[in-house]
Amino acid sequence: MDCSLAARLLKGVRAATLSGQQPQILPRPVIGESWNRMLRSGVDPDRDVRSGLLSMDEVEERRQSSVLLEILPVLREALVTVADAAQHIMVVSDADGRVLWREGSAAVLHKADRLGFELGADWSEETVGTNGVGTPLVTRRPVQVFSAEHFVGSLHTWTCTGAPITDPRDGRLIGVVDVSGPLETMHPATLSLVGTVAQLAEARLRERHAAALDRLRAVAAPVLARxxxxxxxxxxxxxxxxxxxxxxxxxxxxxxxxxxxxxxxxxxxxxxxxxxxxxxxxxxxxxxxxDGPDGAAEPLGGTRVVLDVSRPRHWSVTVTDGTRSWSHELSPRHAELLYLLALHRPRGRSASGLAEDMFGDPTRTVTVRAEMSRVRRYLGSLLGHRPYRFHEEAELEVVLPQSPADLLPHSVAPGVLRSRSAPPH
Known part of the structure; x- marks a missing residue:
């Protein structure tokens, strides 16, 4: 691959897009969608607006409180040697896009410093535009960003490949692992490598969680027996x-x-x-x-459910029943399912209907039923089934992003894509 030629072509595509023209070659969908988010949010393509660096004390505090610390050895073992040999660096950020660790080629680390890719820097999309840290945080999938695919022009000498890392214990996004370097060092296989390493890190967290549950079970068993x-x-x-x-x-x-x-x-x-x-x-x-023999009571009139899908990386459901209120952070899949159910209130949606909305395939009911079973474990009787629906006596509010185009940007569910392309009300 001729990296210089590819970079020149991409600059033409970017220039046409930013001027409102239709480029002869369209950007890749993940890049085009990110550019559109940047245009809607007002990010300056000619100058990234950096927030202040965290102090080293703040970086260390975030490191020690992050689950990422548990899996850092996995990331180092799999990526640092490879990155160093390939004239790259490995970068690990938290869920806010703050750079917490950087390792690899000394020469490339110096180049990264000149780009502001430093410890404590904010590399979220809303700060530096499309990039290999911020964009995976939004899309929830591995992304490679090459040269002029970066929205901000100052990053066009750079290539980066990042993959999100999710805590399997609660579905919470905890950060991104990224491999970056000068554009001429780009290799398409890096995307697969980084995505696989992120999955290995998540597997290590699952192993640690299983071991912790075994320890808790050993302590709890004699207590429960009495x-x-x-x-x-x-x-x-x-x-x-x-x-x-x-x-x-x-x-x-x-x-x-x-x-x-x-x-x-x-x-x-x-x-x-x-x-x-x-x-x-x-x-x-x-x-x-x-206390009671039958668990929590059925929801009564006055119960309020707020489904918040307004932000690109954090989705939640909050239930208020009288003076009691609790919130649950949603996984990407559960955010999609609850949003789709909200669209069909009050009649609800059958398993085959949800499968069509989620996958474009009404036969994938086994997957839908399994996920809805998991959702009902925390929403309980607030969700009915046959068909799946929100309880008719509960007040439901859905908090949406300002622009429909920013709705659940990670999602490729047909029902969500239809809502995303709908004109604003």
């Missing part, structure tokens, strides 16, 4: 380690007040799917003992 009635031992994310007297589930939604230890002065807390519970700490988790 307890009469209903009880469940969960870790701090709500994953079930052991249960007695109850239907076992993989995970229980925990209110923020429980995870933040702010409601335990009397040893009691309200848990969305269980109701009021006696709560006792366990090493690495909690012992929950529901």
């Amino acid at each position: 307890i009469g009635g209903r009880a469940v031992a969960v870790d701090v994310q709500g994953w079930t380690a052991a249960v007695t007297g109850m239907q076992p589930v993989d995970r229980i939604a925990l209110p923020k007040s429980l995870s933040e230890l702010s409601e335990l002065s009397d040893g009691r807390a309200w848990v969305p799917t269980l109701g009021m519970c006696a709560v006792a700490p366990l090493p690495g988790g909690w012992l929950l003992r529901p």
Whole structure:
């Protein structure tokens, strides 16, 4: 591949796009969509507007509090030697796009400094435009950005390939691993390599989580053996380690007040799917003992559900029932499903209808039913089934982005694409 020729062609494509003309060669969809986001948000293509660098104390604080620290050895082992040999650097950012680690070729590190690709720098899309850190944070998939595919002109001498890393324990986006270097060092296979390494890192987190649950189970088992009635031992994310007297589930939604230890002065807390519970700490988790025999009550009139899909990287559902309120951060798939259900309120949507909305294939009902089963574990009776629907007595609010084109930018679900292309109301 002639990198110089490719760079010149891309500059022509970019120049035509920015001037409002139709380029003879269209940018790749992931790049074109990112450029459109930048144009809508007002990012200056001729000058990136950098926010201040974090101090080294702030960088270190973020490092020590990040789950990324657990998987840094995996990333180093797989990428640093390769990056150094190929005149690249490995960069790891957090979910805000802040650069927390950089390693690799000393010469390339110096070049990165001149571009502002420094420790503590903000490389989110809204700050420096289309790039291999910020764009994967938005799209939730690996992205390679070559030369003039960068929206901001000062980055056209650069190529970067990044992949998002998700915490499998709660579906939360925790950061991006990126391999970057001068444009002439670009190799198409880097995209596959970086994506595979991100998956290996996530697999390491799953292994560590399974081991932690095993340890919690060993502690909880003798405690549960002495307890009469209903009880469940969960870790701090709500994953079930052991249960007695109850239907076992993989995970229980925990209110923020429980995870933040702010409601335990009397040893009691309200848990969305269980109701009021006696709560006792366990090493690495909690012992929950529901008060009633039947768990949480059906939702009553006055329950309010807010589905927030307004931001590109963070989606949530918040339930308020009287004086009690709790929130749950949504995975990309669950954000899509709940948004699609909201479109079909109050009648709801069958499994085959949701499969068509999600995949363009009404026969993929097994996948839809499995995901909806997981959603109902934290929303409980707020979601009905046959067809799937929001409870008719609950007030539902959907918080959308200002522009329909910014709706769930990671999604390729046909139902979401239709909404994204619809004119604003």
